[in-house]
Amino acid sequence: xxxxxxxxxxxxxxxxxKEIYCIMDNNNNKNPVRFECIPNSCLSDHSxxxxxxxxxxxxxxxxxxxxxxxxxxxxxxxxxNDNDPKMHVSVEIINENVNTIHNLVxxxxxxxxxxxxxxxxxNKSVYQLPSYVQIPPNSTHNFGYICDGFQLPKIFLGAVxxxx
Numbered sequence: 001x002x003x004x005x006x007x008x009x010x011x012x013x014x015x016x017x018k019e020i021y022c023i024m025d026n027n028n029n030k031n032p033v034r035f036e037c038i039p040n041s042c043l044s045d046h047s048x049x050x051x052x053x054x055x056x057x058x059x060x061x062x063x064x065x066x067x068x069x070x071x072x073x074x075x076x077x078x079x080x081n082d083n084d085p086k087m088h089v090s091v092e093i094i095n096e097n098v099n100t101i102h103n104l105v106x107x108x109x110x111x112x113x114x115x116x117x118x119x120x121x122x123n124k125s126v127y128q129l130p131s132y133v134q135i136p137p138n139s140t141h142n143f144g145y146i147c148d149g150f151q152l153p154k155i156f157l158g159a160v161x162x163x164x
Contacts, residue, residue, distance in 0.1 A: 049160055066096035067104065069155045076150055085150050086115070093141045097162060101135040103128060105158035108145075112153040119143025126158055 037048035042059035049060050074088040095101050106127050108114060120127040120143040127143075135141050147153065 047157075047159060049162065067101070067157055067160055068094040068096060069106075069157075070094065071152055071155065073152060074144070084148075086146060086148060087150055088144065088146050089152065090142060090144045091155065093135060093143070095135040095137060095139055095141075097160075098137050099162040100137065101129075101160055101162060103131075103159075103161035104135070105160075107156040107158050108147075109153035109155075112151075113148045114145050115148065116146040117143070118145070120145075 036057045037059045038057070042048050046059040046061055048057050070092045072090045072092075074090050076085065076087045078085055093104065106120075107125065108127065110125065114122070117127070119130075119141065121130055129135075129141065133141055
């Protein structure tokens, strides 16, 4: 009985190590994706994205997802005698990938309240490209928003859906 437990334990350990290897290997185009990733399951320098050809998620090296955000303050103003600062921000999304971006999910610093938004869609706490927008390689898309405060908020890349 003790020998059976040892064999079963070794089998489980081997299966676990094999699964980790396959997950880590998902971004290697020479090997097919065997396991789908879920958000936050990839290595620290990888992201889980949907392969639009297969419809399955896979881990992709972040260095291959070259997306740049250039934020510019267009104007600032005060409402109610300096107690209510507001600003208009314009953001240029630059696609430096070799592939077209089909969709993009971003998060704007949660300490900032976005009052008005154009050129992006809001879904709870994340923002996405409108469904009709695609960003070809070496192209841009602009969006803008009005928010509280005078501090330019950080924009975090949540996910990039690339047409491969």
